[in-house]
Amino acid sequence: MSIQKILKSLNNYLSGKKKNRLEHIDDINELLAQLKKKQLNLKQKLNEEKDKATRKQIKLELKMIKVQLNKAKEKLTELKPKK
Numbered sequence: 001m002s003i004q005k006i007l008k009s010l011n012n013y014l015s016g017k018k019k020n021r022l023e024h025i026d027d028i029n030e031l032l033a034q035l036k037k038k039q040l041n042l043k044q045k046l047n048e049e050k051d052k053a054t055r056k057q058i059k060l061e062l063k064m065i066k067v068q069l070n071k072a073k074e075k076l077t078e079l080k081p082k083k
Helices: 003-015 017-050 052-079
Strands: none
Touching: 017 052
8 A cells, every 4th residue: 555545544534524424425315215205105195185185285295395305405415525
């Protein structure tokens, strides 16, 4: 192993920023998958639902999920390393 590789690994280890950022990216990706699954389930439920009040509640939940998805995507773009 060259001295440059050793210094680079030591720097990454000591800073902790790279590892921490990668962990956050993984967490956000998991959250995005869960939100998309929930969104799909609610859309299917909305198509089947006949009651007006229940449909209104489902639409509200879908709007909240959309906002959460957008926030998570924004945070993900902030955390991704710039090339």
